[in-house]
Amino acid sequence: MTDRRFMRRAIELATAGIGSVSPNPAVGAVLVREGRIIGEGYHREYGGPHAETDCIRDAQVRGEDPQGAVMYCTLEPCSFRSPTKHNPPCTEKVMEAGITRMIIAARDPNPAVAGCGVQALRAAGIQTCCGLMEEQVLKLNESYFLSTALRRPQVHLKWAQSLNGRIAHAGGGKTPISGPEALRHSHGLRATVDAILVGRGTVELDDPGLTARYGATPLKQPLRVVLDPSLRTPISSQLFQDKAADTLVFSGALNDDALNHAAELKQLGVELVQLPVQDAGGFNVSDILDALYERGVRSVLVEGGAVTHTAFLAAGLWDRLTVYIGPTMLEGKVIAPDAPGYANVVVEHEVDVLGDTVALTSMNPNTRQVLNGLKWDTAPQPQKAGCTLPQEEPHVHRLST
Amino acid sequence: MTDRRFMRRAIELATAGIGSVSPNPAVGAVLVREGRIIGEGYHREYGGPHAETDCIRDAQVRGEDPQGAVMYCTLEPCSFRSPTKHNPPCTEKVMEAGITRMIIAARDPNPAVAGCGVQALRAAGIQTCCGLMEEQVLKLNESYFLSTALRRPQVHLKWAQSLNGRIAHAGGGKTPISGPEALRHSHGLRATVDAILVGRGTVELDDPGLTARYGATPLKQPLRVVLDPSLRTPISSQLFQDKAADTLVFSGALNDDALNHAAELKQLGVELVQLPVQDAGGFNVSDILDALYERGVRSVLVEGGAVTHTAFLAAGLWDRLTVYIGPTMLEGKVIAPDAPGYANVVVEHEVDVLGDTVALTSMNPNTRQVLNGLKWDTAPQPQKAGCTLPQEEPHVHRLST
Numbered sequence: 001m002t003d004r005r006f007m008r009r010a011i012e013l014a015t016a017g018i019g020s021v022s023p024n025p026a027v028g029a030v031l032v033r034e035g036r037i038i039g040e041g042y043h044r045e046y047g048g049p050h051a052e053t054d055c056i057r058d059a060q061v062r063g064e065d066p067q068g069a070v071m072y073c074t075l076e077p078c079s080f081r082s083p084t085k086h087n088p089p090c091t092e093k094v095m096e097a098g099i100t101r102m103i104i105a106a107r108d109p110n111p112a113v114a115g116c117g118v119q120a121l122r123a124a125g126i127q128t129c130c131g132l133m134e135e136q137v138l139k140l141n142e143s144y145f146l147s148t149a150l151r152r153p154q155v156h157l158k159w160a161q162s163l164n165g166r167i168a169h170a171g172g173g174k175t176p177i178s179g180p181e182a183l184r185h186s187h188g189l190r191a192t193v194d195a196i197l198v199g200r201g202t203v204e205l206d207d208p209g210l211t212a213r214y215g216a217t218p219l220k221q222p223l224r225v226v227l228d229p230s231l232r233t234p235i236s237s238q239l240f241q242d243k244a245a246d247t248l249v250f251s252g253a254l255n256d257d258a259l260n261h262a263a264e265l266k267q268l269g270v271e272l273v274q275l276p277v278q279d280a281g282g283f284n285v286s287d288i289l290d291a292l293y294e295r296g297v298r299s300v301l302v303e304g305g306a307v308t309h310t311a312f313l314a315a316g317l318w319d320r321l322t323v324y325i326g327p328t329m330l331e332g333k334v335i336a337p338d339a340p341g342y343a344n345v346v347v348e349h350e351v352d353v354l355g356d357t358v359a360l361t362s363m364n365p366n367t368r369q370v371l372n373g374l375k376w377d378t379a380p381q382p383q384k385a386g387c388t389l390p391q392e393e394p395h396v397h398r399l400s401t
Numbered sequence: 402m403t404d405r406r407f408m409r410r411a412i413e414l415a416t417a418g419i420g421s422v423s424p425n426p427a428v429g430a431v432l433v434r435e436g437r438i439i440g441e442g443y444h445r446e447y448g449g450p451h452a453e454t455d456c457i458r459d460a461q462v463r464g465e466d467p468q469g470a471v472m473y474c475t476l477e478p479c480s481f482r483s484p485t486k487h488n489p490p491c492t493e494k495v496m497e498a499g500i501t502r503m504i505i506a507a508r509d510p511n512p513a514v515a516g517c518g519v520q521a522l523r524a525a526g527i528q529t530c531c532g533l534m535e536e537q538v539l540k541l542n543e544s545y546f547l548s549t550a551l552r553r554p555q556v557h558l559k560w561a562q563s564l565n566g567r568i569a570h571a572g573g574g575k576t577p578i579s580g581p582e583a584l585r586h587s588h589g590l591r592a593t594v595d596a597i598l599v600g601r602g603t604v605e606l607d608d609p610g611l612t613a614r615y616g617a618t619p620l621k622q623p624l625r626v627v628l629d630p631s632l633r634t635p636i637s638s639q640l641f642q643d644k645a646a647d648t649l650v651f652s653g654a655l656n657d658d659a660l661n662h663a664a665e666l667k668q669l670g671v672e673l674v675q676l677p678v679q680d681a682g683g684f685n686v687s688d689i690l691d692a693l694y695e696r697g698v699r700s701v702l703v704e705g706g707a708v709t710h711t712a713f714l715a716a717g718l719w720d721r722l723t724v725y726i727g728p729t730m731l732e733g734k735v736i737a738p739d740a741p742g743y744a745n746v747v748v749e750h751e752v753d754v755l756g757d758t759v760a761l762t763s764m765n766p767n768t769r770q771v772l773n774g775l776k777w778d779t780a781p782q783p784q785k786a787g788c789t790l791p792q793e794e795p796h797v798h799r800l801s802t
Binding site: 161162325327328330331337339340342345347351353 | 562563564566567570572722724728732737738740741742744746747748750752754757759763
């Protein structure tokens with residue numbers, strides 16, 4: 001179980017980078033000699049050193065020599081140079097440090113790595129084992145893995161409903177459904193994403209701040225995104241006025257009224273992006289995701305309302321769904337989002353009991369398939385010329401741990 | 402903590418009677434001498450000996466003498482005789498056995514007891530302490546306490562819904578929503594009630610058996626109750642044909658067509674009871690509950706459909722609600738029951754994680770108030786002539802345990 005213990009520590013270290021490293025993945029590394037940790041590191045923020053470098057540097061600061069040590073790393077080390085990349089290849093750093101054995105959890109799906117990191121290490125004579133606690137690392141960096149594989153942001157849908165499936169009281173207005181512990185949980189979700197998206201109706205009805213608060217303060221607040229085809233969300237809305245985070249509005253083509261509205265929004269520092277409007281009056285969900293991805297967004301939390309959620313569900317463009325169920329009964333027809341075309345079973349139905357509220361988090365079965373396809377055992381061999389993964393080394397699921 | 406340990410054992414013994422003793426409560430008793438259990442007993446089935454008698458008899462069978470022992474009993478001993486009662490007063494049995502101390506959990510709300518049992522014991526010089534683990538016993542016998550206080554059956558509403566609050570697929574027909582562990586849980590609920598009630602629509606759509614199965618086999622299957630104002634549930638329905646349990650149909654006044662239908666049902670052994678039909682076409686929920694109470698039903702599990710659930714919710718005539726939430730997404734408008742007039746918070750929101758399904762069980766806040774009013778500290782003093790509860794004895798919440 002020693003290998004698992006060190007990898008668990010590397011994952012723990014990686015976790016500290018969540019919320020600061022996107023669009024990079026959160027990565028942790030641990031250097032071990034004779035069963036003793038001699039260095040620890042992680043990727044702290046986008047643009048900063050990678051985990052492997054941070055870890056080797058930590059060992060040196062401690063006066064330890066990485067020569068002949070074993071490195072546990074949550075992700076396959078990078079093996080390429082590029083003009084837009086801040087760091088030299090980590091494979092070289094590992095070689096220079098004289099590390100003789102690498103234990104790697106997950107394969108880097110970035111096409112510039114994708115098995116070539118391991119190939120480079122093995123070519124340099126470093127014993128390299130892959131796959132230990134792979135599943136945990138896939139989960140930790142789900143948005144990185146999915147957005148890299150799908151070339152769109154990871155989509156996490158989230159809503160709160162009463163015991164009888166109502167998301168607001170018939171009378172309208174803000175309806176408190178879930179309790180304070182659920183509030184902290186949902187702000188925790190916000191703190192891990194690059195963007196939070198809502199429809200115009202939700203801004204008008206709830207006037208939300210859409211920032212991560214209640215103890216969940218990320219290094220940088222997520223981008224706030226509003227879907228507003230006819231560009232008429234009130235200028236007085238909190239998220240346009242409070243400067244608490246960047247704000248982006250997707251609108252359709254601007255008519256004369258909308259041009260004034262747009263000028264006022266720009267004056268307030270709100271970014272406007274125009275997208276084609278469908279016959280039904282809304283955007284194409286994949287247009288939204290394409291625009292966000294292009295802008296660097298790798299994960300988006302969709303907070304409603306029901307029309308917006310239903311659009312994402314209908315398009316099949318979602319990965320996770322969190323439903324908060326509060327201890328309330330509500331009257332009326334303001335019901336949870338419809339799921340056109342669904343009669344299916346979601347997967348990985350996690351349950352969090354949050355005081356008097358329950359959070360159910362599920363995964364889209366298609367997303368599970370995508371993630372499974374990124375594992376060492378199923379992912380394709382490296383495609384880059386000169387990079388073919390040797391098969392003689394055992395994968396870690398066959399390692400005696 | 403010794404007192405709690407013995408009372409816990411008495412509660413454990415009581416539990417074995419659930420499903421066999423209604424309309425009586427489930428009661429357990431333990432006899433203790435010098436910290437050692439010398440006798441155990443419980444009320445095994447309706448008409449059989451009470452827990453106190455069973456416990457004293459057990460001590461005697463073991464060759465132990467109850468003289469000078471302490472009895473832990475989950476419910477206040479009965480203290481009255483009546484022509485319809487099978488047992489002599491337990492207070493007399495306790496006195497005859499020479500028991501010198503009684504620890505009692507809950508007060509018996511039966512107006513013929515209601516504090517008089519304790520008064521009789523104290524008058525006989527038996528040291529009597531009340532209230533230890535009272536809450537647990539109220540919960541164990543919730544249907545007895547509520548039906549005695551309210552003179553109607555305890556009402557437990559139950560349904561299963563998808564993550565997005567749909568109770569069936571739009572296409573109709575049986576929709577599997579919850580998994581096998583939830584199925585066992587719901588059959589466990591069935592096994593503890595006197596009756597299971599559904600609307601005609603549910604019989605027509607699902608053709609359910611409405612018996613307690615999957616390991617939860619009660620001594621006697623609950624009465625099956627169908628609400629059918631116009632008496633047109635198909636004769637071929639499973640619950641009319643299978644003889645697996647008694648079946649009762651509530652109908653309105655019978656027209657000529659219905660007379661034939663009624664004759665066929667009677668032929669099959671189905672009981673028919675006529676109730677007034679409201680302008681909206683359904684029954685008055687309190688008429689249903691009155692008729693069931695009169696028939697000896699002390700607890701009823703309402704299994705749907707949505708129209709029936711909504712009628713009980715609208716009338717405020719419900720005590721518990723269990724919602725099963727399965728790991729599915731469903732399309733359409735077959736949504737969870739509406740809750741007319743509700744914008745409120747339920748209480749005691751218990752969460753059971755049953756494999757991939759979650760069961761949320763709540764209590765009506767009014768029901769909580771009724772139960773609280775039955776406790777030693779809040780219940781009224783005995784009203785019977787010659788029976789006033791002496792106040793010199795400390796309640797057990799002041800007992801040094």
